[in-house]
Amino acid sequence: MKSFLKLATISLLTSQCFGNAAVKNNAKNTGTLATVYTECKKPGQFVLTFDDGPNAGTTERALNVLKKNGIIGTFFVNSANYVDLVNSVEARNIVKRAYEEGHDIGSHTYQHKDLFLAMEEGSLEINVDKNNEVISSIIGRTPVFFRPPLGNGGFTKEYCTAMNIPYDMRTEQVRQYLGERGMKVIMWNADTQDWNNKGNVQNSINELAKSLNAIGKSPQNSSFITLIHDVHDYSVDVILQQVIDYVKQNGYQIVSLAECIGEAPYLDGYNPNQSTANQSTNTGATTGTMPTVNSNINTEPGMNMNVGNTNTATSTLNSNSSLGKPIDLESASIKNFINSIFTVIFLALLNTLLY
Ligand SMILES: [Zn+2]
Structure with a gap:
């Protein structure tokens, strides 16, 4: 016995x-899920982010407005959208200028690709890794901040539960892929809908007001990350300045994304808006906290067709989702x-x- x-x-x-x-x-795998940010760590802060660029002319004018106002923004760039970032010297110089003027440079995929589609067609590497390489070839640093086209990959379980919408399990695959590369997913909780309001700036302000003036929201308890597109004339020539004025009038301080979320914008830990003495080294992998759920994330528009090899993705939130009760891997x-x-x-x- x-x-x-x-x-x-x-x-x-x-x-x-x-x-x-x-x-x-298991712990190793789940530990690399990229953190998703939708707001700042401190109340009273507001961040301006720019998607879909660069674009000849409009991005430079956006930079001029930011310089005039003394504001640091974040530019989520594509390699092949409005311009050819690989071959166009002019396009590369725009990104270089943004970086040299202290703005954070993030990734918005190579081809402005919905990452769920990218997984299906096997183009994650091109859209994430290759885009990082292109950015690195221009500014000498690899970006940490990532804005997913259409938001797919950033709509967390918590967000979907709060919004009572289906959660797409592919979100975890996207976050895993980005997390393994030390990247952070940057969503938004206030929208200007600038692409949809060309010629009517008041509509963009009203759109923003839905978030900033929502019941109970104030600079004492809230912070916001918004998005605007530096590829449209009206967005950079009219909407941008009015958004800046409106945000300031409402008592918010416009800060860089790096300051807002307390993360270095590049893999080597370099932060252009911190004194050299304070530069930290980023270890790459992310194990950060889960995001706070906000109720104002909208899907963003599509992309430009000027540059070849781009997709015509118009998929909406959670299309083709594999529904079901998600497993809480961490717990x-x-x-x-x-x-x-x-x-x-x-x-x-x-x-x-x-x-
Ligand atoms: Zn976009």
């Missing part, structure tokens, strides 16, 4: 070791780990009693 129990104990202990290995592996891993420890202690005690 004793030898049977001895054998059973050894066998259970051995399988528990394999179990632990599996748990460790599942912790529970497994605790169970494992208790089982090992129990078996060790049993072992001591037997011999």
